[in-house]
Amino acid sequence: xxxxxxxxxGTMALTMLVVSLLLFLLLELNPGSVATKxxxxxxxxxxxxxWLEAHGYFDPLYERYFRWLTxxxxxxxxxxxxxxxxxxxxxxxxxxxxxxxxxAVMAVVVPLSLTLGVLAGMKEGSSLDRGxxxxxxxxxxxxxFASAVFLxxxxxxxxxxxxxxxxxxxxxxxxxxxxPVMVLVIYAFGYTVRMTRASMAEVMMTNYIxxxxxxxxxxxxxxxxxxxxxxxxxPFTVLMLQINWLLSGVIVVEFFFAYKxxxxxxxxxxxxxxxxxxxxxxxxxxxxxxxxxxxxxxxYTYLNPRIRxx
Amino acid sequence: MAEQTASVPKAPxxxxxxxxxxxxxxxxxxxxxxxxxxxxxxxLAIFADVIAPYPPNANFAxxxxxxxxxxxxxxxxxxxxHLGRDIFSRIVYGSRRVLLLAPLATLCAYLVxxxxxxxxxxxxxxxxxxxxxxxxxxxxxxxxxxYVLIIATVGASALNILIAIIFASGPGIMRIVRGLALxxxxxxxxxxxxxxxxxxxxxxxxxxxxxxxxPIIVDxxxxxxxxxxxxGVLGFLGLGLPPPDPDWGGMINETRxxxxxxxxxxxxxxxxISSLVLGFNLLADGFREISLRD
Numbered sequence: 001x002x003x004x005x006x007x008x009x010g011t012m013a014l015t016m017l018v019v020s021l022l023l024f025l026l027l028e029l030n031p032g033s034v035a036t037k038x039x040x041x042x043x044x045x046x047x048x049x050x051w052l053e054a055h056g057y058f059d060p061l062y063e064r065y066f067r068w069l070t071x072x073x074x075x076x077x078x079x080x081x082x083x084x085x086x087x088x089x090x091x092x093x094x095x096x097x098x099x100x101x102x103x104a105v106m107a108v109v110v111p112l113s114l115t116l117g118v119l120a121g122m123k124e125g126s127s128l129d130r131g132x133x134x135x136x137x138x139x140x141x142x143x144x145f146a147s148a149v150f151l152x153x154x155x156x157x158x159x160x161x162x163x164x165x166x167x168x169x170x171x172x173x174x175x176x177x178x179x180p181v182m183v184l185v186i187y188a189f190g191y192t193v194r195m196t197r198a199s200m201a202e203v204m205m206t207n208y209i210x211x212x213x214x215x216x217x218x219x220x221x222x223x224x225x226x227x228x229x230x231x232x233x234x235p236f237t238v239l240m241l242q243i244n245w246l247l248s249g250v251i252v253v254e255f256f257f258a259y260k261x262x263x264x265x266x267x268x269x270x271x272x273x274x275x276x277x278x279x280x281x282x283x284x285x286x287x288x289x290x291x292x293x294x295x296x297x298x299x300y301t302y303l304n305p306r307i308r309x310x
Numbered sequence: 311m312a313e314q315t316a317s318v319p320k321a322p323x324x325x326x327x328x329x330x331x332x333x334x335x336x337x338x339x340x341x342x343x344x345x346x347x348x349x350x351x352x353x354l355a356i357f358a359d360v361i362a363p364y365p366p367n368a369n370f371a372x373x374x375x376x377x378x379x380x381x382x383x384x385x386x387x388x389x390x391x392h393l394g395r396d397i398f399s400r401i402v403y404g405s406r407r408v409l410l411l412a413p414l415a416t417l418c419a420y421l422v423x424x425x426x427x428x429x430x431x432x433x434x435x436x437x438x439x440x441x442x443x444x445x446x447x448x449x450x451x452x453x454x455x456x457y458v459l460i461i462a463t464v465g466a467s468a469l470n471i472l473i474a475i476i477f478a479s480g481p482g483i484m485r486i487v488r489g490l491a492l493x494x495x496x497x498x499x500x501x502x503x504x505x506x507x508x509x510x511x512x513x514x515x516x517x518x519x520x521x522x523x524x525p526i527i528v529d530x531x532x533x534x535x536x537x538x539x540x541x542g543v544l545g546f547l548g549l550g551l552p553p554p555d556p557d558w559g560g561m562i563n564e565t566r567x568x569x570x571x572x573x574x575x576x577x578x579x580x581x582x583i584s585s586l587v588l589g590f591n592l593l594a595d596g597f598r599e600i601s602l603r604d
Contacts, residue, residue: 011446018447023459026463137592145543149562153576244452249454252543255547267458271462271549285452
């Protein structure tokens with residue numbers, strides 16, 4: 001187990017390293033464009049040259065990369081060109097807001113999708129199964145911006161029950177969190193339902209379930225004591241990987257509802273060419289994605305004793 | 311020996327097989343509904359000039375609600391937007407872009423992903439190590455983060471969106487094809503081809519690829535739907551094709567601020583895009599059902 005975990009951490013570190021190199025090459029390969037982005041389009045040639053000189057941009061590429069990387073690991077992300085403050089000062093609070101959103105979404109998605117998936121997979125081909133499967137296809141077909149528009153039209157325009165923006169300008173407001181969470185739940189739950197259903201359906205086909213049914217155990221006991229334990233291993237992985245998926249979803253949802261979170265920050269930074277902020281946001285996003293993948297892998301092998309580490 | 315070869319049934323010609331495949335598809339209600347939805351949009355896109363009552367960029371009375379007639383007697387089926395452009399005509403013309411770009415981008419992504427996947431799965435060794443690692447690195451990015459980064463750096467144009475889609479979905483395709491190739495490489499007909507001395511390229515593309523088509527078709531169908539969503543999302547985030555030509559995602563982006571007062575401006579393009587994606591997803595589900603049956 002220890003060797004397995006160490007190896008996974010090694011792969012994770014290597015992936016992060018390659019990602020950082022890609023990002024660096026994508027954004028900082030050409031020092032001239034870095035200077036233009038930092039100093040603005042109206043800076044003179046002379047100003048840019050001085051800035052580049054002062055920040056060591058005339059050094060060879062590999063030297064610049066290693067300096068950038070060591071600064072990055074120490075938590076020195078540079079300064080945002082738009083907000084004129086260190087990147088960390090804006091990044092961490094925004095990330096906290098997105099974490100609140102994500103936790104709220106997971107708190108709804110996990111029980112909802114597991115229950116529906118198990119109900120559908122219990123009797124494959126039943127009308128309940130067909131109903132749940134078709135509606136999960138239906139919900140995964142709606143892009144998140146479309147469900148945001150639909151829900152906002154219903155609850156904001158038509159019924160007038162909920163606020164249409166979630167800027168939280170007067171402190172935290174639970175009502176402003178409802179619509180973003182609903183949109184993300186619709187965005188995320190369909191896939192998890194289908195995976196849970198497939199896993200449950202597979203378990204229901206096994207011999208030990210048939211034995212349990214034939215020896216006369218009540219249906220409820222067969223499901224809760226025998227089937228669920230094995231059927232819920234695969235959905236665990238899917239749910240962990242949903243976090244990667246949610247990181248895409250939050251960009252759209254936070255943009256639509258003006259929620260001050262990480263996704264909106266990343267988009268804003270990209271649109272404003274706020275170069276150091278883009279780098280930090282992208283690295284954080286990939287770190288979260290790779291980290292959850294790691295937890296999913298380790299958790300899966302831990303939960304499933306049939307798979308042993310090689 | 312000669313009698314044995316003669317007794318092997320000959321495969322029917324391709325048109326017959328396609329026709330039979332369609333016949334199978336007709337048994338699945340889900341697939342037919344999906345196909346109907348797609349056909350609806352394809353017809354609208356082809357006959358846009360005839361169906362759309364107004365040119366897509368012409369300005370009339372702004373902010374008309376659906377089913378309204380203005381002072382000049384112009385009728386607007388789905389209303390007009392903030393610049394007085396007829397929403398129905400814009401949706402009809404906008405379908406052309408999506409229906410051209412989404413399948414084209416998916417096809418290009420397959421042209422990149424399939425050879426990579428076959429190479430990784432059939433040749434194994436170094437090829438597999440390198441290709442899988444590259445795929446893992448790209449897939450470790452949350453998808454939309456990757457799109458936003460690429461488009462914001464290189465700028466928004468049809469070609470750049472195409473390239474970004476190939477870059478972001480190629481690795482996913484590669485992974486699926488690799489899995490299929492790993493499964494097929496131990497079959498006897500592959501061993502037979504190797505014994506005959508066929509080249510690796512021949513085995514990968516002539517022996518393996520046709521036998522892996524089932525899951526690839528299902529995946530392609532889902533992926534076209536997903537690429538449609540991606541194009542919509544990019545338009546919605548303001549990273550799509552430049553205005554004023556109608557683009558479903560762009561239409562939602564432009565009228566988003568007014569959505570609380572005039573929801574129809576954003577709702578109808580949303581319905582358009584959702585129904586097209588639903589069509590692709592239902593068709594994929596139908597294909598899966600059929601491929602599981604035999």
